[in-house]
Amino acid sequence: MSVSAPALPTSVPCVIVEGMKPLPPVKPMSLARHGIDRDHLSRGQDGDLRELWASGASPVFEHRGSLLVAAGGLFSTEPGMVPGKQTEIYLGRDADGNRYIGVSLDDAGRSELDTALSTSRARDATDLLTAPGEGIDSSEPVWLPLRQLAESLDDVQVSLACEIVGLGNWHRAHQFSPRTGRATHPTLGGWVRTDPDNGSEHFPRTDPAVIVLIINTDDEGIERVLLGNNAAWEADRYSLLAGFVEPGETLERAVIREVYEEAHVEVENPRYLGSQPWPFPCSLMLGFSAEAPSLEFAADEAELATLTWFTRDELRAAIEHGKVRAPGLVSIAGQLLYSWLDNI
Known part of the structure; x- marks a missing residue:
């Protein structure tokens, strides 16, 4: 049975009803912190990020919503260790000019990276989290889900993490054109998926x-x-x-x-x-x-x-x-x- 909502006035005033205490400003939220310039002008027009890799960009690894981390936060590697045929997204640069490329791994890519790192900790190792804000208790790389990890990351890292997790989810769910059913491929530094047959573009939602x-x-x-x-x-x-x-x-x-x-x-x-x-x-x-x-x-x-x-x-x-x-x-x-x- 459908339910009709009460009528809404044409003008909706955003005021506090008399007697209700005004709320203090909401404290900075873990996932709302900002530390990255997304640097959209450097994304390029296609999905080829070789120039950015050559400039010294650092990879940020994501697999199905989990991130590769170790003591100190997000764990990075040399670009040569990045598995091939994975979804790569230019995430931006920090205040010091360091650039970051998100690498959204499929199952085969994660297995390849785990083998290369000689890590057997391919799991959601939440037991390695210390108190919120106090870091990660692991000297070796482990995979952790973002929502349990966020309070242990600094502003730059949580910005990168939100970007790559959100974009990784989008790429996994939108590999085919909703118009034609054909496979699409990443363009504009990983921020667009394009149908190679008709050129139609599809954007993150x-x-x-x-x-x-x-x-x-x-x-x-x-x-x-x-x-x-x-x-x-x-x-x-x-x-x-x-x-x-x-x-x-x-x-x-x-x-x-x-x-x-x-x-x-x-x-x-x-x-x-x-x-x-x-x-x-x-x-x-x-x-x-x-x-x-x-x-x-x-x-x-x-x-x-x-x-x-x-x-x-x-x-x-x-x-x-x-x-x-x-x-x-x-x-x-x-x-x-x-x-x-x-x-x-």
Whole structure:
């Protein structure tokens, strides 16, 4: 049965409802840090990166969303060790002028590189991560997934990692032209795929999605946040409500529609708070707060197992006693939630 969202005013003011405490600026998010000049003028017109390799560019290796790392962060090699017939993408240069080429490996390419490096650690070696921000506890190269690795990388490395993971996902999923079904090949330094028969070009895509900090303020000024447990998650895992922006839709409209579809809550005054790339596989998460005038809700059982309102004290206690597993700080959901939780 379809659900109609409440009508959206022609003009949507981004203001804070009286009684709701203004949120402090969102802290820099792990995947939103910036340290690379993408240097688009150096990409060239085709997929041949030999001149960039000859200039001393360093490879950044990716395989199905995991990155080759060691103590110090991203692990690089001499260009001569890069396996052949892999997808190569010019990622840009850092402030010192060092250039980087992303190498998205297929299974055969990863096996070849692992053999060349004499590494048997071809796995997601998350046990080698130290505390967030303190680095990687391995002197030998290992493969680690980006979302678990991000807080251990510096600004330059996390910029490179987001680029190569997002572009690697895109290249794997778009090897054939949606117009003709023919195989395409990388051009423009790996940033375009071109049909060699008719010359049509296909570009990387980013899917915008809104994620919403839903707040209710009662008559005594006590705030509550609405968190949901996805039907596919463990019972103690909670997060903010989120959903993709649909064609022909504003971001504010998407906030109101998504919250109503998932929770039957009619929120007001959506306010933009910040954004973060989420290349799993190709999202851009756009963070909002919104005010819920009442505590009434009805969860969409196809998507949500449960919905719960929490005061700050209730949520802190639930997290402390292991009853609620909140989103990690690598995600914008965690950043928005803890920003509210600490805003006393």
